[in-house]
Amino acid sequence: MQDIQKSFAGVVALADASLTVAPGEVHALIGQNGAGKSTMIKVLTGAYRRDGGSVTFAGGPVEFTSPLAAQQGGIATIYQEVNLIALRTVAENIFLGREPKRWGLIQWPVMNAEANRLLRELGIGLDVTRPLGEFSTAIQQMVALARAVSINARLVIMDEPTSSLNEREVDTLFGVIRGLKERSVSVIFVSHRLDELYAVCDRITVMRDGRTVYAGNMADISRLQLVEQMLGREIKNEGAQTGFVKSGAGKAGEPLLKAEGIRLGQRLTGASVAVRQGEVVGLAGLLGSGRSELARVIFGADMPDAGEVTLDGQPAHFRTPAEAINAGLGFCSEDRKAEGIIPELSVRENLTLALLPRLARAGVVDTVRQSEIVNRFVAQLGIKTSDPDQPIRELSGGNQQKVLLARWLATDPRLLILDEPTRGIDVGAKAEIQRLIGELARGGLGVLMISSELEELIEGCHEVTVLRDGHSVARLSGDGITEPELLHAMAQGLEPQDIPAQVSP
Amino acid sequence: MLNTNLTGDPRRARLLSLLGQYGVLAAFILLIIFGSLRYEGFLSAYNFSTFLRYNAMFGLISLGMCFVIITGGIDLSVGSVVALSSVVAALLSPYGVVVAVLGAVAAGALVGVINGLIITRLNIQPFIVTLATLLGARGVALLLARNQGGVGLDPGNTALTWLGQGDLLRLPVPGVILLIAFVVGGVALRYSPFGRHALAIGGGEDASKLMGLNVGRVLLGVYVLSGALAGLAGMILAAQLGAGQPTEGLGWELSAIAAVVVGGTLLTGGTGSVWSTLVGALLLGLIFNILNFENGKGIISLSPYWQSVIRGGFLLLVVVIQSRTGRRGRA
Structure with a gap:
């Protein structure tokens, strides 16, 4: 794929992105959220039409108009x-649409035997007459692979195939991938687990902001370089890249919230974090390192398998978000559109959504008080809206985010969890949101901020906890929060004993 | 079927699962035993024959409905199609039995084509589309009958009357037609790409498309099948009553849906059995039959409305068991 360009409604998603995969090669494709990986794959498989550039496959230019056409052309995609x-049964899933028939009727014995043979070649033995849903995700992926192999795919794209697999299943999958290599089937492997990339991939392409920023042999790039490429390493020493004004230091004293040794399936394997009053604590790590998962556990959205959460030194294992909200927690999710705003409702309604039970008297909303609160926050946070009754979808991303912040602030929380609070927001509004977060902390609020932006972490946080593969690998504080330290911790992590047990000055 | 054994007592889950699979058949057999012990003449050739003659029509539309529901769809038009086709059969009866039968089936299939094309080409929900054809087909039936209560069959067409009232090898002809239809349907669902793809589409339409199945053609096929079988049922109705019946078939679509669900087919599609549907349809008919016998004994007098209540209760029971055994549809 050469110089691929793609825009959505004027927003550039891909600009001069390239990807070259040789036959029989396992190729890693990696990048942050929004870097353009999925867009790239969708252009390749015909789900999107490209605006510019060329795609060459198996020696000739190709123009797939749909994923189905790509599949028939020899490109199979295995989705997460x-x-x-x-x-339907395992055998049917492999042969749907291409069933062995005689006189128009399906020959079940032939189909089952053939399915069995295919799976055995991939090193899997199972009862192919059972419904596919009875098997684990790993097995289901293998079945998808078997289907791809049986339709003579030349290129298999795997989009984060290991995200829900355990170690043994990952090993099996890697065995299958190596098997594909031997048949000179190429594989594009999208994953955020660096260990896996090094274990199975030959070459790598790194994408950032819709561009290919690195392409080369897996063996030639160190983990640290890889993370640097992924996050972008434009060292800016002047500071003030962000809107944060650091309030000297966080307040010393007992933590407001403390989570220790949180475990949740494969996703969290001993994550710890602590937030004091008036402190902004950053939660750093690559995608899939367990940042959002940890936040969800703290907020009561998921139940951990093990670990301690305390609020003010008291055990606080919330079973539902409602309990967490009552205890004074707030949570701005990463996906503003899906989990935050209700697009058709007005700014007024969106802002007071979490507050309605308290605003209602005898089941009727006290609109006078509602207006009071709305006007106060619109002024305080500088929300740009023509009218509080304007539908929130008409607001810019930055202003939507402010409304969501206001929604939680109106509940008068003690601790606010922000998951990527400035993602997808233009530069000006970003600085404003960051300034707001700083001010809120100065006012005594504890803030736990998940962020992928190094500047935001370095300039905005009193303390940063770095997660990697589901557990805490470093805790940096004060001037110790530097780019090299952060990158190092994200890429390799420090040994547990190296975690500096320092308290903020 | 996912996570069936993860919670609760596995033995209980197994029992519930067995109940879900064979419960309907067991209930059917139990009712027959109960009826034969309690009522004189219950097992008589006469009762058997009238029972099959009447319920064959429900069985046929239930078979079509089964295929539709397996794809995750619904066909509300079948009751009206029965009425329409009965009128068409009556109007065509002077031209011979072949013309009358083919005309009735073709009329039903035509409604199916309309349903299928609008659903697949315009991407409109089956519920709405078939609701519209339910109204439309009824209207056409009444128009064709010139707003009369019935359209008499040509008395000379004895072959057509035989299809509704006659016997073949001492079996009522409608029952024979029903049996043939179910054998063909059963083979089609198990062994034909059409049947398997219908199941696949119900299990996941997007996935099916990605696997290269011609989803539109299969969906069109199931609605045409459903319409044609309703047409066949309409022909039987006209033959049985000696007249086309533009006002008959009211609510039959709901009985058919009930029969399919009682037979264990998921309304969300993806699984289903032709044979369980047959048992489901006959079971619902049997409840009515038993109530008739019970009233005949003169000890109690249950109004026919009770059959509705009992059928409704049965439907609820089956759905509850389905959800308890984890046989819930995926969104």
Whole structure:
């Protein structure tokens, strides 16, 4: 793929992105969220039409108009969410649409035997007459692979195939991938787990902001270089890249919230973090390192398998977000559109959504008080809206985010969890949001901020906890929060004993 | 079927699962035993024959409905199609039995084509589309009948009357037609790409498309099948009553849906059995039959409305068991 360009409604998603995969090669494709990986894959498989550039496959230019056409052309995609039919048998899922027939009727014995043979070649033995849904995600992915192999795919794209697999399943999958290599099937492997990339991939392409920023042999790039490429390493020493004005230091004293040794399946394997009053604590790490998962556990959205959460020194294992909210927690999720705003409702309604039970008297909303609160926050946070009754979808991303912040502030929380609070917001509004977060902390609020932006972490946080593969690998504070330290911790992590047990000055 | 054994007592889950699979058949057999012990003449050739003659029509539309529901769709038009096709069969009866039968089936299939094309080409929900054709087909039936209560069959067409009232090898002809239809349907669902792809589409339409199945053609096929079978049922109705019945078939679509669900087919599609549907349809008919016998004994007098209540209760029971055994549809 050469010089691929793609824009959505004027927003550039891909600009001069390139990707070259040789036959029989396992190729890693990596990049932050929004770097353009999925857009790139969708252009390749025909789900999107490209605006410019060329795609060459198996020696000739190709122009797939749909994923189906790409599939028939020899490119199979295995999605994170397995795209097979759980209610049908394993054998059917492999042969749907190409069933062995005689006189128009399906020959079940032939189909089952053939399915069995295919799976055995991939090193899997199972009862192919059982419904696919009875097997684990790992097995379902293998079945998807078997289907791809049986339709003679030349290139298999795997989008984060290991995200829900355990170690043994990952090993099996890697065995299958090596098997594909031997048949000179190429594989594009999208994953955020660096260990896996080094274990199975030959070459790598790194994408950032819709461009290919690195392409080369896996063996030639160190983990640290890789993370630097991924995050972008434009050292800026002048500071003030962000809107944060650091308030000297966080307040010393007992932590407001403390989470220790949190475990949750494969995703969290001993994560710890602590937030004091008036302090902004950053939660850093690569995608898939367990940042959002940890936040969800603290907020009561998921139940941990093990670990301690305390609020003011008291155990605080919230079973539902409602309990967490009552205890004074707030949570701005990363996905503003899906989990935050209700687009058709007005700014007024969106802002007071979490507050309505308290605003209602005898089931009727006290609109006078509602207006009071709305006007106060619109002024205080500088929300730019023509009218509080304007639908929130008409507001810019930055202003939507402010409304969401106001929604939680109106509940008068003691601790606010912000998941990527400035993602997808233009530069000006970003600085404003960052300034606000700083002010809120100065006012005594504890803030736990998940962020992928190094500047934001370095300039905005009193303390940063770095997660890697589901556990805390470093805790940096004060002037110790530097780019090299952060990158180092994200890429390799420090040994547990190296975690500096320092308290903020 | 996912996570069936993760919670609760596995033995209980197994029992519930067995109940879900064979419960309907067991209930059917139990009712027959109960009826044969309690009522004189219950097992008589006469009762058997009338029972099959009447319920064959429900069985046929339930079979079509089964295929539709397996794809995750619904066909509300079948009751009206029965009425329409009965009128068409009556109007065509002077031209011979072949013309009358083919005309009735073709009329039903035509409604199916309309349903299928609008659903697949315009991407409109089956519920709305078939609701519209339910109204439309009824209207056409009444128009064709010139607003009369019935359209008499040509008395000379004895072959057509035989299809509704006659016997073949001592079996009522409608029952024979029903049996043939279910054998063909059963083979189609198990062994034909059409049947398997219908199941696949119900299990995941997007995934099916990605796997290269011609989803539109299969969906069109199931609605045409459903319409054609309703047309066949309409022909039987006209033959049985000696007249086309533009006002008959009211609510039959709901009985058919009930039969399919009682037979264990998920309304969300993706799984289903033709044979369980047959048992489901016959079971619902049997409840009515038993109530008739019970009233005949003269000890109690249950109004026919009770059959509705009992059928409704049964439907609820089955759905509850389905959800308890984890046989819930995926969104």
